[in-house]
Amino acid sequence: MNKDVTLVILAGGMGSRFGGLKQIAPMGPNGEFIIDYSIYDAIKAGFNKVVFLIRKENFEIFKETIGSRVEPHIRVEYAFQEFDAVPCAVNIPSERVKPLGTAHAILCVKNFVHEPFAIINADDFYGRDAFVKAYNYLNTVDVNSNDYGMIGYRVGNTLTENGSVKRGVCQVQDNGYLVNITESKVEKVNDVITASPLDGRKEFVVKSTDPVSMNFLLFTPTIFKYLEEEFADFLRNKNTDLLTSEYLIPDVLQKLIDEREATARVIETEANWYGVTYKEDTPVVRKAIANFVKDNVYSNELWKN
Numbered sequence: 001m002n003k004d005v006t007l008v009i010l011a012g013g014m015g016s017r018f019g020g021l022k023q024i025a026p027m028g029p030n031g032e033f034i035i036d037y038s039i040y041d042a043i044k045a046g047f048n049k050v051v052f053l054i055r056k057e058n059f060e061i062f063k064e065t066i067g068s069r070v071e072p073h074i075r076v077e078y079a080f081q082e083f084d085a086v087p088c089a090v091n092i093p094s095e096r097v098k099p100l101g102t103a104h105a106i107l108c109v110k111n112f113v114h115e116p117f118a119i120i121n122a123d124d125f126y127g128r129d130a131f132v133k134a135y136n137y138l139n140t141v142d143v144n145s146n147d148y149g150m151i152g153y154r155v156g157n158t159l160t161e162n163g164s165v166k167r168g169v170c171q172v173q174d175n176g177y178l179v180n181i182t183e184s185k186v187e188k189v190n191d192v193i194t195a196s197p198l199d200g201r202k203e204f205v206v207k208s209t210d211p212v213s214m215n216f217l218l219f220t221p222t223i224f225k226y227l228e229e230e231f232a233d234f235l236r237n238k239n240t241d242l243l244t245s246e247y248l249i250p251d252v253l254q255k256l257i258d259e260r261e262a263t264a265r266v267i268e269t270e271a272n273w274y275g276v277t278y279k280e281d282t283p284v285v286r287k288a289i290a291n292f293v294k295d296n297v298y299s300n301e302l303w304k305n
Contacts (some may be wrong), residue, residue: 004115011122012081045131101246127271146262149218156208158273162280168213178264
């Protein structure tokens with residue numbers, strides 16, 4: 001029996017490298033955004049609610065553009081990633097502009113999500129196969145389970161020719177469960193893919209088929225309890241710089257795995273990732289979508305029916 005499954009789209013970032021609100025850059029033949037295709041694929045897979053996590057000042061433009069298009073097709077809610085969503089004893093410096101990180105973003109949707117859910121980035125094109133596999137997992141997991149999941153992409157399917165990208169390089173057990181994630185800068189040069197860990201550890205070579213995380217993560221509402229507890233520790237940590245530090249979901253997930261509080265299944269997909277890490281990526285994404293339309297994967301007018 002199908003049950004409620006929600007898609008949470010993290011769209012609170014500023015898009016600094018792209019140079020603006022890349023989440024709403026037109027990519028499809030009729031001005032569709034990458035988010036349009038993610039939501040369309042999610043609906044096809046079985047998701048029946050989407051929650052946009054955005055900055056409050058961007059609400060009107062999201063509502064008038066993507067919101068107005070998808071609301072006839074799926075239940076839509078909006079949550080805001082704001083600095084006031086922190087413990088009252090902690091004051092975030094007024095000079096800070098950048099959001100507090102992906103783990104804080106997920107915590108901000110706590111009051112909107114009471115069922116198994118997936119999270120994705122707003123500016124990544126994940127491919128329908130990934131949504132189908134995500135839904136199939138979330139439709140079977142118990143709402144009180146601590147057995148989470150992750151869509152694992154082949155690293156060779158997630159690169160851009162325009163520079164390095166950040167990827168979570170995954171070590172996976174033979175039974176398919178995640179052991180650890182090494183957040184890294186990944187780049188292909190002369191047919192060699194090299195990962196440079198962001199924590200300063202020595203770089204290493206990865207095979208094109210090695211799995212990486214693209215922040216397509218699968219949770220139940222039990223994650224919120226952990227996020228609240230860990231967030232308080234993060235804010236009180238003497239090494240946390242409230243001007244620049246970020247509270248990141250891969251770090252929380254890694255800690256839960258290490259302490260055996262939770263597990264994460266790596267669900268592999270052969271889908272190709274497309275994204276706009278750099279402005280120069282835009283023509284590549286538009287061409288890929290045009291080819292999908294040509295092959296009848298998507299209609300030329302995505303939301304016409």
